[in-house]
Amino acid sequence: MTIPLLEVQDLQTVFHTEEGAWPAVSDIDIRLEAGEILGLVGESGSGKSVTGFSIFGMIDAPGEVTQGKVLFKGQDLRELSAESMRKLRGDRIAMIFQDPLMTLNPVLRIEEQMLEAIDAHQKLPKAQALQRCVEALAMVGIPAPEKRLRSYPHEFSGGMRQRVAIAIAMLNRPDLIICDEPTTALDVTIQGQILYRMQQICQAQGTALIWITHDLGVIAELADRVAVMYGGRIVETGTVAEVLDAPRHPYTQGLLNSLPAQATPGERLTQINGMAPSLSGRVPGCAFAPRCSRAIPRCVDEQPPVTTIPGRAFRCFVPLEAPAA
Amino acid sequence: MTAMTPPVIELRDVHKRFVSAPDLLQKIVGAVARQPAQTRTVHAVNGVNLQIAKGEVLGLVGESGCGKSTLGRVVAGLHPATEGQLLYKGQDVSQLGGQDKLAYTLGVQMVFQDPQASLNPRQKLHQILGEALHVHKLAPAAEVPGKVDAALAEVGLASEYRARLPHQISGGQRQRIGIARALMVTPEFLVCDEPVAALDVSIQAQVINLFMDLRAQRGLTYLFISHDLGVVRHISDKVAIMYLGKIVEMAPTAEIFGQAQHPYTQALLAEVPDVGRRKRVFTPIKGEIPSPLNPPSGCTFHPRCPHAMERCKQEVPRLRETAAGHVTACHLLD
Amino acid sequence: MMQPDKSLMTIDPSKRAQPLQDTPQRRAILKKLRSKPSVKGAVIALVLLLAVVLLAPFLSPQNPYDLGALDLMDGRLKPMSEAASGMTYWLGTDDQGRDMLSAILHGLRISLMVGLSAVVLATIIGSLVGLVAAYFGGWVDTVLMRIVDFILGFPTILVALVLLAILGRGVDKVVIAIVLVQWAHYARIMRGRALQERKKEYIEAAKNLGFPGWRIMTRHLLPNCMGPVMVFATIQIANAIVLEATLSFLGVGVPITEPSLGLLIANGFQYLMSGDYWISMFPGLALLALILSINLIGDRLREALDPRK
Secondary structure: OOOOOEEEEEEEEEEEOOOOEEEEEEEEEEEEOOOOEEEEEOOOOOOHHHHHHHHHOOOOOOEEEEEEEEEEOOEEHHHOOHHHHHHHEOOOEEEEOOOHHHOOOOOOOHHHHHHHHHHOOOOOOHHHHHHHHHHHHHHOOOOOHHHHOOOOHHHOOHHHHHHHHHHHHOOOOOOEEEEEOOOOOOOHHHHHHHHHHHHHHHHHHOOEEEEEEOOHHHHHHHOOEEEEEEOOEEEEEEEHHHHHHOOOOHHHHHHHHOOHHHOOOOOOOOOOOOOOOOHHHOOOOOOOHHHOOOOOHHHHHOOOOEEEEOOEEEEOOOOOOOOOO | OOOOOOOOEEEEEEEEEEEEOOOHHHHHHHHHHOOOOOOEEEEEEEEEEEEEOOOOEEEEEOOOOOOHHHHHHHHHOOOOOOEEEEEEOOEEHHHOOHHHHHHHHHHEEEEOOOOOOOOOOOOOHHHHHHHHHHHOOOOOHHHHHHHHHHHHHHOOOOHHHHHOOHHHOOHHHHHHHHHHHHHOOOOOEEEEEOOOOOOOHHHHHHHHHHHHHHHHHHOOEEEEEEOOHHHHHHHOOEEEEEEOOEEEEEEEHHHHHHOOOOHHHHHHHHHOOOOOOOOOOOOOOOOOOOOOOOOOOOOOOHHHOOOOOHHHHHOOOOOEEEEOOEEEOOHHHO | OOOOOOHHHHOOHHHOOOOEOOOHHHHHHHHHHOOOOOHHHHHHHHHHHHHHHHHHHHHOOOOOOOHHHOOHHHOOOOOOEEOOOOOEEOOOEOOOOOEHHHHHHHHHHHHHHHHHHHHHHHHHHHHHHHHHHHHHOHHHHHHHHHHHHHHHOOOHHHHHHHHHHHHOOOHHHHHHHHHHHHHHHHHHHHHHHHHHHOOOHHHHHHHHOOOOHHHHHHHHHHHHHHHHHHHHHHHHHHHHHHHHHHHHHHOOOOOOOOOOHHHHHHHHHHHHOOOOOHHHHHHHHHHHHHHHHHHHHHHHHHHHHOOOO
16 A cells, blocks of 8 residues: 555644643644645634644744644654755645735746746756746646746736746645635636636646635535544544535534525525634533534533544544435 | 605616826826826726615625625715716715715615724724714613613624623624624615625624524615625525626526526636535636726626627627516627 | 524633643743833833932932032032032032032933923824825825925924024923924824725724714724824934934033033033043933833833734
């Protein structure tokens, strides 16, 4: 059996405050094969972005990754030196953010930024590097790429800037791209274009994706597998069909039910009462217990262990019924 | 036949233009460089006709730059229309004065998109809610705290929240305060500008339910602006689709979602991520959303339309009734 | 009617999960976080300054403004010398026989008063102008801002010199001169912030609720735009004090009979080379300490004013 591209084991990231170290995410287990698209779904405060940053090695004080392994092609990224990690980033693993201006320097031309991204990882003759840049821009659907190389980020619209950010991310043909809500701020038709491009790239290059979002619809259409996060833990994972058609965790069910698209127009939506807890406001047990209609007293005090069936996992003392075989 | 009450809000050929004329420095630079500085006009709302009857919810859908937010603000009176008429309960708003004007200002309230920016960060919640009552003397000072507590309860917040500041409550709660604030002056009409866009999915459901409950309890009428077709479908009676300042299609909700006729509406419906679909092969619509500063000629959608004809580049299509209660602006349907 | 949001309140604080235990790395990280100027330093500085302002007449061994009390024979005495009357000149005397300690205490008082009043007045005038310009926009904005630009075109010292030459010497005249030039800075800062803030939705909401313009300006816009103005003002207190000291040093500020720190430094300048260092140095050190304290307090004040803390 080949080792998976990415295997995260028991990852925990905390944030240090005056009162103590609050765990932002705990017990994170992820398994990703080459070329697979994993959707990491959750609302604000679920820890999905922190997970992405932790894998990418970008957690800074007052945050700290305190436990676990991040095995990339068998090698634990947490054990690597800062220099080795820097070599991996942008080359084998890349990241895209919600705001493309987090990737793009507003005062440099696109050409400079792209050449810099290549140059940091390999020495190519300029002509060859430029050729690769043009190909990357064409691949994300930027018209007239040779000319647009000389543009500045502000000369692009929001959707095109995000495409440029994607082009930079895939310049060195990474094995894994972590995408943190890249289309959340974009219009629906532009989002469709970007999803189309990402799908093309992943199929053409065999790139694996971790797509972090709160939009279940995007995950349904794009991803192979999905992991649902709440209160800093992954509460359910499985293939997209398994999780969305037959969820086992009450939160996943609640989330699906509260989508207007799933409800009858004009009728009250089935809402989940209350709000997600803050870092310091969680209970020792299942973070969802205070809002869960199925909760029993045990749920608040004890952390439910993971129930694993091959390829499928969830954390719940009172899970929903399994679908009839 | 009984006399019909006039629609609560009616727009007749309303235009809203934003003009940015070059200032002195730009004119000088232009003269020196022999490239005269342009006066730029953004035609945010380009000839809109609408009627919203009492108790109705009109969903207004469109993407960035379509002008839906501007239209909402024109309806609420925050931007005066550049051209055309806005009628509130049958009366031209620009002709109103004194008490009538105040009745319109307070009668049409707006709920904003950004829960954080829509509340004064330095005011406690009870001040935010009670201020309008004090300023317009809508209630004696002694009764205001009671009304504030009642307003908090109506939107599902305990009265302990009255002493908090906006940054001490969550996004969903801030949005509820925004709604409560609008309701304090007993409006008849609410313009809801993307009220749930900034909220998490589970909180969205709570706030959408709140809107529906309030509508039933208070007999409100809504202009519900959103880019989220799923939300609009759930709450609206009628839906209007906007593109670059014009309404391109308008029909009862079921019609729009079942029998969309305009190519843009069809593209929007196809693009909206659907939890029910799996592993879709994306076939996106081409082209970027054009800038309102430089709209394409003829039908503004023609560069992106899969069915564009020669006529579409030259002639602006007019809104025509294509089925009962269903209007569309497209040459394909002639 | 919706059920109130109970989920937050049903969790008993004692039932909440506890934070993780302390580790050496955690302490190191927290130490880095705490590298802000300490509250204690600011409080001590504030107390000392207040003491000086209020108690100067009582603390000083001698009234430096009472020309009758001065004895020229006691001029230029070293620190810790004894006077004929038995009083100790802790910091020496200047050429007029003035006890340096007393003179410095009174001088601090004058410097502080000049700094504070100039800044308060300039803030009020400048903020008002900036607020009105931003709120109304259009030609009001254009006219007001051109006036501001005009004033900002002149170097402060020159304008102050000319004004004081016309108005004459005196503490109040120094304050007027400083205010007349400085208000324009505040106007510009306030306008910049107000332009951003007035686009925010809570201002639109206030308009939607039919609030009159002046109420929106003062109750909604102004409190949220004070931040950068306060930051600037606290820096400007120190600047105003230095400006006054400079003007006095140049001989156009306060009169010789009521010396401020600047004037004291000026007086002592000529004696520096002869070795009578104390006449200039101690007032100089006092000025330095004053400015440092004000900046320290200013930092804490800015943080305290932020509603998010």
